[in-house]
Amino acid sequence: xxxxxxxxxxxxxxxxxxxxxxxxxxxxxxxxxxxxxxxxxxxxxxxxxxxxxxxxxxxxxxxxxxxxxxxxxxxxxxxxxxxxxxxxxxxxxxxxxxxxxxxxxxxxxxxxxxxxxxxxxxxxxxxxxxxxxxxxxxxxxxxxxxxxxxxxxxxxxxxxxxxxxxxxxxxxxxxxxxxxxxxxxxxxxxxxxxxxxxxxxxxxxxxxxxxxxxxxxxxxxxxxxxxxxxxxxxxxxxxxxxxxxxxxxxxxxxxxxxxxxxxxxxxxxxxxxxxxxxxxxxxxxxxxxxxxxx
Amino acid sequence: xxxxxxxxxxxxxxxxxxxxxxxxxxxxxxxxxxxxxxxxxxxxxxxxxxxxxxxxxxxxxxxxxxxxxxxxxxxxxxxxxxxxxxxxxxxxxxxxxxxxxxxxxxxxxxxxxxxxxxxxxxxxxxxxxxxxxxxxxxxxxxxxxxxxxxxxxxxxxxxxxxxxxxxxxxxxxxxxxxxxxxxxxxxxxxxxxxxxxxxxxxxxxxxxxxxxxxxxxxxxxxxxxxxxxxxxxxxxxxxxxxxxxxxxxxxxxxxxxxxxxxxxxxxxxxxxxxxxxxxxxxxxxxxxxxxxxxxxxxxxxxxxxxxxxxxxxxxxxxxxxxxxxxxxxxxxxxxxxxxxxxxxxxxxxxxxxxxxxxxxxxxxxxxxxxxxxxxxxxxxxxxxxxxxxxxxxxxxxxxxxxxxxxxxxxxxxxxxxxxxxxxxxxxxxxxxxxxxxxxxxxxxxxxxxxxxxxxxxxxxxxxxxxxxxxxxxxxxxxxxxxxxxxxxxxxxxxxxxxxxxxxxxxxxxxxxxxxxxxxxxxxxxxxxxxxxxxxxxxxxxxxxxxxxxxxxxxxxxxxxxxxxxxxxxxxxxxxxxxxxxxxxxxxxxxxxxxxxxxxxxxxxxxxxxxxxxxxxxxxxxxxxxxxxxxxxxxxxxxxxxxxxxxxxxxxxxxxxxxxxxxxxxxxx
Numbered sequence: 004x005x006x007x008x009x010x011x012x013x014x015x016x017x018x019x020x021x022x023x024x025x026x027x028x029x030x031x032x033x034x035x036x037x038x039x040x041x042x043x044x045x046x047x048x049x050x051x052x053x054x055x056x057x058x059x060x061x062x063x064x065x066x067x068x069x070x071x072x073x074x075x076x077x078x079x080x081x082x083x084x085x086x087x088x089x090x091x092x093x094x095x096x097x098x099x100x101x102x103x104x105x106x107x108x109x110x111x112x113x114x115x116x117x118x119x120x121x122x123x124x125x126x127x128x129x130x131x132x133x134x135x136x137x138x139x140x141x142x143x144x145x146x147x148x149x150x151x152x153x154x155x156x157x158x159x160x161x162x163x164x165x166x167x168x169x170x171x172x173x174x175x176x177x178x179x180x181x182x183x184x185x186x187x188x189x190x191x192x193x194x195x196x197x198x199x200x201x202x203x204x205x206x207x208x209x210x211x212x213x214x215x216x217x218x219x220x221x222x223x224x225x226x227x228x229x230x231x232x233x234x235x236x237x238x239x240x241x242x243x244x245x246x247x248x249x250x251x252x253x254x255x256x257x258x259x260x261x262x263x264x265x266x267x268x269x270x271x272x273x274x275x276x277x278x279x280x281x282x283x284x285x286x287x288x289x290x291x292x293x294x295x296x297x
Numbered sequence: 298x299x300x301x302x303x304x305x306x307x308x309x310x311x312x313x314x315x316x317x318x319x320x321x322x323x324x325x326x327x328x329x330x331x332x333x334x335x336x337x338x339x340x341x342x343x344x345x346x347x348x349x350x351x352x353x354x355x356x357x358x359x360x361x362x363x364x365x366x367x368x369x370x371x372x373x374x375x376x377x378x379x380x381x382x383x384x385x386x387x388x389x390x391x392x393x394x395x396x397x398x399x400x401x402x403x404x405x406x407x408x409x410x411x412x413x414x415x416x417x418x419x420x421x422x423x424x425x426x427x428x429x430x431x432x433x434x435x436x437x438x439x440x441x442x443x444x445x446x447x448x449x450x451x452x453x454x455x456x457x458x459x460x461x462x463x464x465x466x467x468x469x470x471x472x473x474x475x476x477x478x479x480x481x482x483x484x485x486x487x488x489x490x491x492x493x494x495x496x497x498x499x500x501x502x503x504x505x506x507x508x509x510x511x512x513x514x515x516x517x518x519x520x521x522x523x524x525x526x527x528x529x530x531x532x533x534x535x536x537x538x539x540x541x542x543x544x545x546x547x548x549x550x551x552x553x554x555x556x557x558x559x560x561x562x563x564x565x566x567x568x569x570x571x572x573x574x575x576x577x578x579x580x581x582x583x584x585x586x587x588x589x590x591x592x593x594x595x596x597x598x599x600x601x602x603x604x605x606x607x608x609x610x611x612x613x614x615x616x617x618x619x620x621x622x623x624x625x626x627x628x629x630x631x632x633x634x635x636x637x638x639x640x641x642x643x644x645x646x647x648x649x650x651x652x653x654x655x656x657x658x659x660x661x662x663x664x665x666x667x668x669x670x671x672x673x674x675x676x677x678x679x680x681x682x683x684x685x686x687x688x689x690x691x692x693x694x695x696x697x698x699x700x701x702x703x704x705x706x707x708x709x710x711x712x713x714x715x716x717x718x719x720x721x722x723x724x725x726x727x728x729x730x731x732x733x734x735x736x737x738x739x740x741x742x743x744x745x746x747x748x749x750x751x752x753x754x755x756x757x758x759x760x761x762x763x764x765x766x767x768x769x770x771x772x773x774x775x776x777x778x779x780x781x782x783x784x785x786x787x788x789x790x791x792x793x794x795x796x797x798x799x800x801x802x803x804x805x806x807x808x809x810x811x812x813x814x815x816x817x818x819x820x821x822x823x824x825x826x827x828x829x830x831x832x833x834x835x836x837x838x839x840x841x842x843x844x845x846x847x848x849x850x851x852x853x854x855x856x857x858x859x860x861x862x863x864x865x866x867x868x869x870x871x872x873x874x875x876x877x878x879x880x881x882x883x884x885x886x887x888x889x890x891x892x893x894x895x896x897x898x899x900x901x902x903x904x905x906x907x908x909x910x911x912x913x914x915x916x917x918x919x920x921x922x923x924x925x926x927x928x929x930x931x932x933x934x935x936x937x938x939x940x941x942x943x944x945x946x947x948x949x950x951x952x953x954x955x956x957x958x959x960x961x962x963x964x965x
Binding site for chain 1: 651772
């Protein structure tokens, strides 16, 4: 049975390279995803602040789409999509009244049996052994700061896939790629998320703290699994540099890009040319290592 | 059967809502009622005499008094009736005060209801049988479980009253948590200085049998007549032969094999050890999990150096049996740890504070040891990571306590006070240091407590910040404390050298198991439940078992000592008579119909149902039936309601009595 794939709006826009690298990596790992038919926006971080029923109906539509398609599980790489899909299913199954209201809007039934997972859980599911097995490049020179952001691991009552305060699941996957996950302090600090547009200066200061802490612990790269976090940590570095001329740059990769590097996939095929902060240096070193290995 | 009905006006209390004259008159016509009268105060001497006189004049067989709650005056009227020659259990009370006059304001309907209740009581009393109280002997010997300050106080009080006491402590020494404390609030007197004389007094008391390194394994029997099995764990040192010279401890080669429990992991101890120098008894114990001999079969250095030949590697646990009349449970508490919880724990850990991984984040008891002159740093402020004197220290209150998301609903009560004390002790030792305290509320109820906290703030300059700490992390040798000052409404970050967490007081891990052995209730947190939160605070709901100290709920030293003395007083009351009299309202099994399904045994909360074999004259087993232990049964009636074959009845409340009462109410 194929895993259902819900890319969400971000992975078609600012987080395009997350989508590209995921698909490319899965090709090498011989696994396939089945995209949810005619999926629509989950409402992300906005809907649940505006209208409670709508904020449930938007993700619920995608749940019914997946159900009708015969899927038993959905993988949503975006932290917000993952959270919304998971918490919608969980809260609808707990509240019959709202469930009836939402089903009325959708003219469809929610069965509540979908397994909803994020990208970390997905790689756990297909097995990190597969990465280890297909690994071509030595990344042991690379110090990786795994950044979960504030949302990915905090699921409230809807579930728990890792420790909310001291998560380690991403480190396990990074370790499988051969890179070295470091211990640092701001794994779950908030980057400012959607305030990026309305309060850019707040996001800059929050982002700077995260970047600085990662670099203070000798990270060469920050790896994450949330498109919102990625756009803040990657894009806002340029603004930070305007206000802090001495600020050093640090590349920010999606987990799937790092896995792709380990599998020896070309950087451009992984979308690594789409970053604000140049990832070339990583690829250059990788290239050298590859040559040396040959 | 001739029944007398006596309606009390209770002054205005009943009289104003119930037409007592009319009620008495209409009750006279109830079949079986020979005489019915009313009076202003039936419980007064003239009122009681009225009852006695009526019994004598009319040759009454039973009495119904319509008055206040039976909790008030049932005993009074039973005694009066008994004085006139009627069995006290042939007296019934119809409660027409709490159940009628106090809750209704309409005279006609109040009077009607009063009449109904009286008729109902009359129908019940017709089926009452004369009963006699149950008498059980009392073993005048107490068991105190737990040798902390509560257990010590209870044991000394009972022993000083002249009764024998068996004091059981699971650790190698008595003293409990109080022996670990540096100074005590609100007077800052040295904890050990006030405690150790009491520990020695326990040891030397001729009436106290002290069993350390021992645990209660089984408790049978009932109030006044318990049989207790105590496991005396193998010490590997013969008590009687050891003179406490300490040579074995000095020569033991496993100097740093184990963390000292007494020093809260901040120092090491060898495999053979006494928990602390003032331990009582001063007899070492071998920790077999770290001793070289038990691991490799070689070493025996302690045996070689012991001049008294007191080491016994082959010693085994022994089981002692004691006859006991009353039990005081004083098993105390332990401190909650912020580490990742063990599976099944009701509490969460504190990942945001690093799950206890940061060396310079310690808990309250560790700070006590650091501040103690006899502690691992000899009383000097030295942080665990590098031994440097912390110049900036942050105390965080309510870690666990009052945090529902971590599984705690309750306040640990002592932390506000000991944190104030800690901040003071720190400032007394590090004059140029800064002490911050994060708090939710300052709860300083108690004599001289508020004054003590103010002293810490005003004289010693502890900086109190109202708000929670959201995160701790290590950065460049500092512990970064991120919190909120809710009074100023700003986030706050402090780069501290050391952080002290006032973690919650939780029940001992083994507390639920012990409560089950004793057959007493405990709450969802594992604290032993008192019988009544206000009026029976030291009694458990099982007769003869009392509670003292933090085993019941978080408590400080003065409160624990008060409770221990109160429990001791309850024990002495029990021991003041040779025979114990109990109401005969207990369950009784009809052995002819009992089929031995033992559903009653399963539902009995007091372990009062036993198995009884019925044999024929040749000794052949006919059947096994339920048998109710008179001493244990509390007369709750649960078995009565459960029995499928209707073979269990509650004496004094048999089905026929209850049904007669109900039917009488239907005769309207």
